[in-house]
Amino acid sequence: MTDQQQPMIHEEGLPGHESTLEPKPDWAPRYPGSGRLAGKVALISGADSGIGRAVAALYAREGADIAILYLCEHDDARKTVEIVEREGRRAIAIAGDVGDKDFCDRAVAEVIDRFGRLDVLVNNAGEQHPDKDITDISEEQLRRTFQTNIFGMFFLTQAARPHLGKGAAIINCTSVTMYQGSKELLDYSSTKGAITAFTRSLSENLVGEGIRVNAVAPGPIWTPLNPSGGASEEKLEHFGENTPMGRPGQPNEVAPSFLFLACEDSSYMSGQVLHPNGGTVVNG
Structure with missing residues (x-):
């Protein structure tokens, strides 16, 4: 066993391709842009599909150039690049594993080389593997889930930090499972905590530098993550029905939370979490 586990892309089709998913998730922004991110550069991990794609599309509509980090879903990444470019903004797609510190360093260096600056970091990439019993979670899976979901955030933030100045924003993707728990996602929900x-x-560490750090905790959202193996068949059959709204959310219902936290609308907020989760009331 090495210190770094390789991505578990062999397991049941994970991380999943949005291009093969039916019905297709709704990623398109719902309203015209107003220049809230004009002239900014945003780096979004996991931006090839799902929530990340919707955030990339919305940020581009609001005037930002986008760096798309993704693992191996080249078709989805090309589609997200096209979406950003149709909004009149520049985009680059960089394939690699955010759990690899060297990759994160190289990716941020490429963003700076291409765009010359970095204003918004969105730590969105994540993976999950359902298990009904804690004894079913292998050491490989446990290490890999933490490596992607939390180590990757540290690595990307470390690489980005020298390029983030006053007014920059970092937005991390946590989950409703951090607040509710999840009996089938013990390792995943632990990383979200x-x-x-x-x-x-x-x-607390960066607020004195004028850099705001916040998070978004989505509820059940229709993305490739769950139908590609991130949820059990039983859970998938009734996905999102346990929310007060009685349905799963769409990526473009989550993206506005990421926009709010990236722009000056949230200039007096840091260390906070927004909860687009279908009406589930949680603490925090």
């Missing part, structure tokens, strides 16, 4: 603590601590 770590992400929330990371967000609050990093906010």
Whole structure:
């Protein structure tokens, strides 16, 4: 066993391709842009599909150039590049594993070389593997889930930090499972708890530098993550029905939370978490 586990892309089709998913998730922004990110550069991990794609599309509509980090879904990444370019903005797609510190360093260096600046970092990439019993979670899976979901956030933030100045924003993706728990996602929900603590601590660390750090905790959202193996068949059959709204959310219902936290609309917020989760009331 090495210190770094390789991506578990062999397991049941993970991380999943949006191009093969039916019905297709709704990623398109719902309203005209108003220049809230004009002239900014945003780096978004996991931006090839799902929530990341919707955030990339919305940020581009609001005037930002976009760096798309993704693992191996080249078709989805090309589609996201096209979406950004149709909004009149520049885009680059960089394939690699955010759990690899060297990749994160190289990716940020490429963003700076291409765009000359970095204003918004969105730590969105993540993976999950359902298990009904804690004894079913292999050491490989446990290490890999933490490596992607929380180590990757540390690595990307470390690489980006020298390029983030006053007015920059970092937005991390946590989950409703951090607040509710999840009996089938023990390792995943544990990483989401770590992400929330990371967000609050990093906010305290950087707020004096004029850099705001916040998070978004989505509920059940229709993305490739769950139907590609991230949820059991039983859970998928009734996906999102346990929310007060009685349905799963769409990526473009989550993206506005990421926009709000990236722009000056949230200039007096740091260390906070927004909850687009279908009406589920949680603490925090």
